[in-house]
Every structure is written in structure tokens, then in C-alpha cells.
Amino acid sequence: MPRIELKTEIKARKEIVFDLSRSIDLHKISTEQTDETAIAGRTSGLIELNEFVTWRAKHFGVYQNLTSHITEFNHPNYFVDEMKQGIFKKFRHEHHFSISDKITIMIDIFEFESPLGFLEQIANKLFLKKYMAKLLEKRNQTIKDFAESGKWKKVISTKFD
Template sequence: MPCIKIETTIHAPVQRCFDLSRSIDLHQISTIETKERAIAGKTSGLIGLNETVTWQAKHFGITQKLTSKITVFNSPHYFVDEMVKGAFKSFKHEHHFEEINGQTQMKDRFDYTSPLGILGKLFDSIVLEKYMFKLLEKRNQVIKEYAESEKWKQVLLN
């Protein structure tokens, strides 16, 4: 099971970073290249405990749908989203936030299992793990950009 870990330091309050990370609207902004959009469940605003969202996006030339659910929620320090239905066999994405010296340390841990057994593992090692890392890294850079500027107001104050 691949495990992707990313740490991002953000010069902004922990609550702002936490809320931007669970914003459906900001997620859609950060995934504009894959045309990801929320089509069912929570489709805008801030997602919370036990809420689901179904995403539709184009990855590897194929339009896909994925439904995830917030299974753990401890504002503003930690939340987890897990796949309910989608292309993966399973995934669990942990989001950790800690304020240190006026900055937020945001840590992501993304564990997933691909379908198709040995073929899925081969696809992981050749393509998917790097692809997922880049998607998550891009998302975190957008969160950082919005949190450290006045752009956060466009997302959280609407």
C-alpha cells in the first residue's frame, strides 16, 4: 500500500488553513487542470464530519467519479477523508495541522490501495504514486497561496 506524505509550512493561522483544506470550492480551484468538480453530496462550502462529496474528474483521459466521506474531525487540528466509492480499492487521507511559532505546519498522509492486484501495484510504482504526489502537492500550494494572501476571503467569507 503506497503512502504519500507531504509537509507544508504556511504563514497563516491554523484555523484558516484547516478551513481552506476542507473547502469544496478551493479544492475545485486547485484541481482545475483535471476539471474536478463536486457533483453530489456536499458540493460547496466547508465539508464536515460524516458529510460526503462525490467528485467527477478526468484522470489519464478517463472521466471518473469518486465519493469520499469525512470520518474523523477535530477542528482545527485534524480530519480524515476516506473513499466510499471510486476507482481505488481504498484510500484514507489524513490532514494534520499544528501551529508553531505563528505558522501552521500542515501534514498530509495519503494511504491508498489500487485495484487489480499485481497490475495495480505495477501501475503505482510506474505512474500513479508520482501522479498522486503531484496532485496533492499542487493542492497544498494553492491552500498556501490563498492562506497567505487576502485570497482566503474569496473562499471562506462567501
């Protein structure tokens, strides 16, 4: 099963980074290139434990639906979302948050099984793992930008002021 691990250092409070990471509204902003829209479940705001969101997005020229469910949650340290329904056989995305020298360290661990049967290994090596890593990197860069610039106030509560 392919595994993507990303580490992003963000000069912002851990609570802000955590909430940006679970913000449906920020996710929409970070995935504009795929025309991603929340169509069912939690469609705006901050997703919580046991909630789900169904996304409609265009990948590889085809619109797809994917439902993700929050299966683990420990504010503001980690949460996990797992595919409930969608194109993949399976995926699990762990989001971990810690502090080091007043910097928030955000670590993503994303594991997935593609739907391509015996072609899976070839597809993963040729394009799918890179494609998924780029999507996650774009998302993380958006979180970093919003957290460090103060734009986070546009998408999450200002309770951290």
C-alpha cells in the same frame, strides 16, 4: 499500500488553513487541470464530519466519479476523508494541522490501494504514486497561496478578521 506524506509550512492562522483544506470551492480551484466538479453530497462550502462529496474528474483521459466521506474531524487540528466509492480499492487521507513559531504546519498522510490487481506494484512504482503526490502538492500550494495572500476571503467566511 502506497503512502504519501507531505509537510507544508504556511504563514497563516491554523483555523484559516484548516478551513481552506476542507473547502469544496478551493478544491475545485486546485484541481482545474482535471476538470474536477462536485456533483453530489456537499457541493460547495466547508465539508463537515459525516458529510460526503462525490467528485467527477478526468484522470488519465477518462472521467471518473469518486465519493469521499469525512470520517474523523477535530476542528482545527485534523480531519480524515476516506473513499466511500470510486476507482481505488481504498484510500484514506489524513489532514493534520499544528503551529510552530507562528507558522501553520500542514501534514498530509495519503494511503491508497490501486484498482490494478497484480499490476498494482508496477503501476505504483511507474506512475500512480507520483501522479497522486503531484495532485496533493498542487492542492497544498493552492492552499498556501490563498492562506498567505488573503485570497482565502474569497472562499471561506471572514470570521477570522
